[in-house]
Amino acid sequence: MIEEQHLDHNATPEPVKPRYSNLSFHGQGSTYFGIVALNVVLTLVTVGLYYPWAKAAYRKYLWNETEFKDSRFVFNGTGKEMFKGFVIAYFIFIGFYASLSLMALWTYAWIFIILFYILLIILIPFAIYGTWRYRITRTSWRGIFFTFEGNFKEFLKIFVPQLLLTLITFGIYASWMRVKLMKYLFSHTRIGKIRMDFHGDGASFFGINFVGILLSYITLFLYSPVWIKDRVNFTINHTSLNDGEQQRYLRSSLKSGEAWKTLMLNFVMLVFTLGLAFPWTLMRTFRMYFRNTWVPDEFDFDNLEQSEGDFRGATGDEMGDIIDIDFGF
């Protein structure tokens, strides 16, 4: 298998018809359920403090069961690293509820509530940026770590006007905002010299969401799986890889029929097991997404080079450790 991957693309001067390899997912519901069981027990015993370690365990499992070209992905993050983000979220949560209860005792406590809402809004860009950065820099494949070269100030310069536009338009602009943020995050992500990029446009994404929401309501949500499929395909089909010599797009082969069958059966499974089937439905969903995600073969995946410096160090990012957090609310 491994030998077959050496593609000799320099030998053909004419552009060849691209070949693709798909990702695959091998996770099993029962194993995931076993992880959930231990996590729940340890979370309860530690009055919730184990939660970041639980999150690390879920991720490690999901990453380890994802395969590309015979090699599994690895999540290199730890509960200890995520504990910081968790403590921040924990205090916000407790602070917020404390102010709510204070409101009953003290008339001016609403000032705190408003402050908390403002704090939450300020935290949104940190959360989006930090979460992406954290996940990307802690992911490796064949020992090679993904690299993120974004700059938080740059990100904020995009984020703030986009958020304002979204607020002014009562959320209509959200589709454009999402595309802009994805463009920024994707285009600053690479593995070896292969850099990601995103080329979706807000208008098409808005169209998908507009039709999706409308038809979902009309069909009493029977259309929702198709809408989800459209969103996934939009994201994947507009994502490109570039190694400095060529640019190729990812492809999604997810069809409405498969999405509908998988997601509807998931729904039925959840209803009939009172939600206990969630490890299985989660695995089914991942399996569906990954086997339909195709990566062009023209890149030299056997010779990706490790970036210099430790993956834990910040590159081109003076905010450094402060935003090296993973919220994942």
Next chain:
Amino acid sequence: MKAVYFDGKSSKPYLVTVVRSGGGLVISTPESTEINAFWNSEEIRTESFATGKKVLLSYGEFPFQRLELTGEGVDVFMKEVLQNESFVKKYQHTITRTSPLKLVFGSIAVLGLVIYSYIFHISPYIGEQAVKLVPLSVETKVGEVMYNNMSYIIDKDDAKSDLLLEFFDACGFQSDYNIRIDYSKNNMVNAFAVPGGQIVVFEGLIRQTECWDELAALMGHELAHVNERHSFKQLARSITGYLLLSVLTGDVAGVSSVILENASAINDMANSRKHEKEADMVGLEYLKQSKIRPQAMIDLFKRLMEESGEEEITEEIGSSLEYLSTHPLTTNRMDYIRDWIDGDPAFNYAHTDIIRAQEIWLQLKDQAADPLELKVIKKIKEKIKEKLDEEEEETIEQ
């Protein structure tokens, strides 16, 4: 063992043979000298945690070397490697090799047990312990807020409230709290206690009582709620229960979390019934201290039952109704109170009639009564007069 090796510098896969020797692994490419590495057993880390035969190990400082092992002999080898790892890592590896059926039933059993003991034992315990740390002044403050929020239904009668407080003092009840009593002009047959010493008695209930000591029994019961900090404990328990469940619901999907929350709510009711029973018992103790007739408490519940029509309901639905109620069934309460009184010789004391309390009750009952009931009151008045006369005679004789 055959394996694929990655040197950490590039993604190039090397097919290698792995031999265990000298407390570690010797890794080498079979037909060339490209790779020749030694991994010390004690520093090998397991990275993978996946189903199937594939195992991923890593070694050294960044950039980490990695090794993907497949095929025969891996599981035996893993046992050795895992000896240095934590319990969690051992568990994680084991579950990828356990049969699904075993795993599912095992998990359900463990989860069920832990969540059950959490909801029914651990979280209530934490809640009640937390209450002990809260000073009386804070509890009183919280109580005031709760009271202010419901004051609109109370419709207080100031003069009669003062009388109730006098009644309370005349009975000789005592508390660390500053007891305040409201007489509500509302017709509900009810009474309740708010944390911090506020008691509210509704006119409807006073109208139901047929003897002064029934009102005393009621006061004893509500005072027990205050002194034992029942409502405050209840509040603390709900909060601790809710806080942890909300952490869990991130993991345990939608419908399950609804079930958990309801289990918690039902447990709150069970707990509330426990508090009611405790208040009955402690209230009875107060009656004993003041030498008031303990059977008055049974009489009180008899009045309540007549009013609520509970007897007919339980006859139809059965006593399973109790599980969904914040109070024990009145018939059960009367039974256990009777058992306590009969079972404890300490309750065989001579009853005192507290005259001032009787007078106040009469006055309140008089003003609260329906015209139809006035006849009853007249009779009672006559009886009391007779008694008073007798007592006077007695004192004269002495």
